[in-house]
Amino acid sequence: MSASSANSFTAELLHRSWLSEKAFEVEISRPPSFPFQPGQRIRFIRGTAERDYSLISAPDSPRLALCVRFVAAGLFSPVLAGADIGTPFNFSGPHGYFIFQPSPRPPLFVATGTGVAPFVSMTRAGLTGFTILHGVRTAAELYYQAEIRVAAGLYVPCLSDVAPESGLPPGAYRGRVTDYLSDHLASGAYDFYLCGRREMVRDVTLLVDERFPGSRVYTEIFY
């Protein structure tokens, strides 16, 4: 089956746990005929409303797991946050082309907030040795940091809203991911994988054009 050909499925909510005040993880049952590659999304469908979420599961996992940012006025996250265990949901997928593509260039993952999700899936699939920047406001939003730290060659939490007197997690940078890239990334060509807020995707892409010619840029934008 082509990764771009999406089918429709129904799955039950199996588990939910809060990761912070702003985000939670849900697990849903995995339909038997649902293949995906790490980095791909599923699309929840409810009436005429649709919402995409990246999977955080390994491709051989018996359940599908998602990392969801809670938006009080959102179409889906309040539903997922409040649904009873066992509630059925319709979804389509797998969607997207945001998969890891080995190349001679070093891979550099950049995420903001729950945009770390596809990289969690890649990590759970066995990918190691990559550099990853995770941009968040506070350390409470550094979701999945323990398992990412183990797999990554370099893991740099970038905290943008931390008081100067506050301590930082090991290896963390005080500032935005774009500031880190601008100040610390050596010249050269990289494979940039960007997932998260469009402002981050825009700023990093423009920086790549300016400073890192010959790089490739793969994006997954959270609108």
Next chain:
Amino acid sequence: MKTYVGSGDRGRTSLLSGERVSKTHLRVEVCGDVDELNSVLGAMVAALPEHQGELTEEILRIQADLFHVGAWLATSPASPTLGMLQEIGPEHTKALEAAIDRLEGTLPPLRSFILPGGHPTAAWAHIARAVCRRAERQVLHLATGEPPERLSGVIAYLNRLSDYLFVLARYCNSLHGVPDRIWQK
């Protein structure tokens, strides 16, 4: 949902295979032509009478095919992304040939050049045909730097699609009782 990102504000864009290129890059130009063709087909569908459901479905299928064509063209050779895309192949071209035969079977034989135009739906089909030919020419330019088999399916598809659109224009005129206007030298 906001549709703008702004990462192309300085004239560069990303291919599906990740490269950052100028928006004047041939691969971007050809994708633009396919997009223009798809948009003209959309205008044509909008102009079709509601009772032409079968024809509408046929054109919508072609529009969906053109998204696959665009994705294929937006990906550089040897990119692993190609493995995730639907390739346009002989089966798509054969489907067009079957549609051409079906439409042409309802039309009188043509022995002269005709002027593009007639009913608005036919005029849209002629515009689509001309844009399709331009897209085909651009793909041929692109193909000179690529392995010959990489774009052969797309080239054959666009060639046949141009033929389909010519016959479709005649069919639309016939459907609406508008005679084809023969070219007078």
